[in-house]
Amino acid sequence: MPTSLKPDAPSRDAITRLVRHDSVHKDIYQSEALFDLEMRHFFGNTWNYAGHASQIPQPGDYITLDLAGQPLLVLRDLEGQVRAFFNRCAHKGTQLFTSESGNTGGRFMRCPYHAWSFRLDGSLVGYPLKAGYEGTGLADSEAGQGLVAVPGLQVYRDFIFVRTNPGGVDFDTYFGDMRSAIDNMVDRSPSGELRIEGGVIRNTIHCNWKFYLENINDPVHPVSAHESAVRAAQAVWQPQDVSAPQPLAVEQILPFGQKYDFFEGMGGHVYPNGHSVSGTRFSIHSGYGELGDYVRDLQAALGEARAREVLQRSPQNAVLYPSLALKGSPQTIRVIRPIAVDRTVVEAWNFRTVGGPPLLLERALSYSRLVYSPMSFVAHDDVHLFESQQQGLRSRGSDWVSLHRECRPDEPAQPNEATSGTSEWLIRNQYRAWLRFMTQDMEA
Known part of the structure; x- marks a missing residue:
């Protein structure tokens, strides 16, 4: 059994011993040293969601984000191309923009510290006191090359993904057939266009990011964890005329009250690199x-x-591992942003289905308020449990966290259909991918 990880960089062999076929070591959720390595290796080697092209519709529009400790700047250049840079001036490292979104205001970006200026393609335009740099070698130095582009950038049907480490798996290989989950969302628009609307709901949770991601693939918990929320909805709706159309809130909350046999029967699918679909x-x-x-x-x-294929496919969740979870109906996404070993920010965004009825956006906004908001009585259940897990694993009980449900020694090679909707195979698949990308560029 591996001992708890110490602050002095755990080795590749030690990390490998943290993942078993049917369980994972609690240090995966608790170790600050391991979290620091995740930021550099795991999140650097995987493709992560950065934003949506509808957030930067015009030349000069930008968004900023922190992706696993890396401040990033995503913008649209003068030719309409999406670009992604590390959000730091080539001179002293000051962030070019600190606002969440905005417009550069022209053809150039200027650092607020020493007024170094850059084109929207990242190249250096100029700087004050040029005479003072003559003959110094600035033009051939790292600073003279301008902003540093993020090594991996891909826009797929307006969904923007980045990979912050060079090399590694290309976008198409990394996501493979899971791109169909994005297709399912976008193709719900008669015009083939989605647009972010309604702002963002952010929830800061005092737990490791993996707890939240596991829960997205855990359809067993609603029966017990959300029982009180369902009872409240039933108490409000039961006295009404059963033939009357249900309000959106009732339509969306009551299905959480399904029994175990419902969730077992809904199916699931496992894909390479940690991706999965629950509710196939x-x-x-x-x-x-x-x-x-x-x-x-x-x-x-x-x-x-x-059209029939798109509308009949309404999965519980489609996870584009490790940072994005899609719901084709309603048209919402969740983005997982790790902040510390015991702190995670979860963002919920909603889409307007361009060319579709207003009810689709209303449904998305309603679902986000009911289920993802910090004031949601559904989210309260989950957040309490995630934070309880984080604290509970500090105890001196077992060092291992069980992932045994429907685990078989001869678990088939991925991709494959899970035996039932409640199989923890989808979660085990995440940890096999975690181990792969965590160690792929580590020395033995």
């Missing part, structure tokens, strides 16, 4: 009301067969 057969979102002419409009845009 049906989910708690499958019973939402019809939308009338929208179906006809979608059939006209996509053809009857593709």
Whole structure:
């Protein structure tokens, strides 16, 4: 059994021993030394969601973000191309922009510290007191090359992904067939366009980021964890006329009250590199009301067969490991941002389905408020449990966290369909990917 990790950089061999076939060591959630290595290796080697192109529609528009300790700047240049840079001036390292979003205000970006200026493609334009740099070698130095571009950048159907370490797996290989989860969201628009609207809901949780990601693939917990939320919704709705249309809030909360056999039957699929889909057969979102002419409009845009395929597929969650979880219906996404070993920020964003009925956006906004908001009585259940896990694993009980449910010694090679919707195979798959990308560029 591995001992607890010490602050002095755990070795590759020690990290490898933290993941078993059916369980993981508690240091994965508790060790600050391991978290520091995750920021550099694991998140640097994987493709992570950075934003959506609809957030930067015009030349000069930008967004900033912190991705695993790396301040990044994503912008649209004068030719309309999306670019991503490390958000630091080539001179002294000052962040060029500290606002969450905005516009550069022109053809150049100027550092607020010493007024060094850069084109929107990152190249250096100029700086004060040029005579003082003559003959110093600045032009050939790192500083003279301008802003440093993020090594990996890919825009897939307006979803922007980055990889902060050079080399490694390319985007298409990394996501593979999981790109169909994005296709399913985008193809719900008759115009083939989604647009971020309604702002963002941010929830800071005092737990390791993996607890939240595990929970997205854990359809067993709603039966017990969300029992009180369902009872509250049932108490409000039961006295009403059963034939009356359900309000959005009731339509979205009551399905959380399904029993274990429902969640077992909904299916799941495991993909390479930690990705997964839960609810491949049906989910708690499958019973939402019809939308009338929208179906006809979608059939006209996509053809009857593709429209049927898109609308019939409403998974519980599609996880593009490690930072993004999609819900095609409703049109919402969650983004997982690790801040510290015991602190995680979760962002919930909503999409307007361009060309679709307003009800689709209303449904997304309603679901985010009900389920993801810090004031949500559903989120309260989850947050309390995540933070309880973080504290509980500090105890001197077992050093191992069980992932045994439906674990088989001959678990088939991925990708493959899970035996049931409640299999922890989807979570075990995450940790096999975690180990791979965590150690791929470490020395033995």
